[in-house]
Amino acid sequence: MQWHDEGVILGIKRHGETSVVAEVMTRDHGRHMGLVHGGRSRRQQPLLQPGNRVDLVWRARLADHLGAFRVEPLSLRAARLMERACALYGVQAMAALLRLLPERDPHPALYAALDAILDALHEPASAGELFVRFELAVLDELGFGLDLTRCASTGATAALVYVSPKSGRAVSREAGLPFADRLLALPPFLADRQASPEREDLTDAFRLTGFFLVRNVYEPRGIAVPSAREAFVRSVLAVPADTAQ
Template sequence: MQWQDEGIILGVRQHGETSVIAEAMTREHGRHLGLVRGGRSRRMQPLLQPGNSVALNWRARLDQHLGNYQVEALELRAARLMETATAVYGVQAIGALLRLLPERDPHPHLFEAFGIILGHLHEPADAGELFIRFELAVLDDLGFGLDLKRCAATGATEDLAFVSPKSGRAVSRSAGQAWAGKMLVLPEFLGKTSTRAADREGLASAFRLTGYFLERHVYEPRGLQAPEARAGFIQAALKALGSAQ
């Protein structure tokens, strides 16, 4: 068995004295592991840092085996991703989200989105908004997607202001006002026709929104805790936006 693909490194763990097992999010083969012989060498270590894009050649005798990776550099971002807190935490938080998906299950749209986010992690507003949309996409791929396009009560597509914590569906301002205290806020930047960029208040509401449904549908049923990297990313992004205002 053999294939070639593009991947983004998520992490590595030591294997023996000189090798590592590399975990990458690939375009066509999903989140995939492979043994990199000599992966602890001075030449290979810089390539195998989280956030780097690499060309991968995977080979194994049988498809279910771990297999071996041959790795070549495409875009080495790791050093730049260490420059800001949003980037440091963002790479880790996205990796944690991708690990919620089944191994070797292709999600090419998430691979593309991952690459886009990596190019904006130094810009807190853009990074925060892209991260929220990535969490929404992961929820959707896990079978728990939110319906934010029309009001669950009236079918209206305008002035959507809330999300029902029970159904995960949007609710218009007029229909949901009486129960506003029990609803989750739908930030304006997530509206279907919105052209507004995310601000600090909107991002904070969006993080609460996705965090609620991740906890309810994913972390709690699996006996998991929300990753610390997510909290670190949220704190860094909101702090940066607050100081910029």
């Protein structure tokens, strides 16, 4: 068995004295594991850092075997990502989200989003918004997507300022006002792609996606919210949302 693809390194685990098992999110083969012979060498270690985009050839005797990767560089951005806390924690947090998906299950749209976000993740001003949108995409792929396009009560597409915690659907200001204390805030930048998020908007957005991840994914599986997400949120909210650095 053999295939050729590109992917983003999510993490590695030591295997024996000289090799590693690499975890990679691939474009066409989903999240995939493979042995990298000599992966702990000086030449291979910089290549196998989380966030790097690589060219892969996977070989195994049978399809359900671990198999082995041959890895070549495409975009070595790990060093740049390590320069900022938001980028470092963001890579870890997105990897944790992708581990919620079945191994080897293709998700080409998520791969494309991951690869694009990693090129901008070192900028705190944009990292928060991009990460929230990635969480929404993962929820959608898991079957728990939110409908933020029209009011669940009236069908209106304007003045959407709430989200129902029961249905995950948007609610307009007029329809939701009597029940505001029981609804989640819908940040303007998620209702209107032209809007730029303020710090308060990002706080509401993290609360929104966090609520549905915990209720629909983490709690049913008996797992805790990844510490990398909490660290990422803290690092982003420590920087004003409208300040590019």
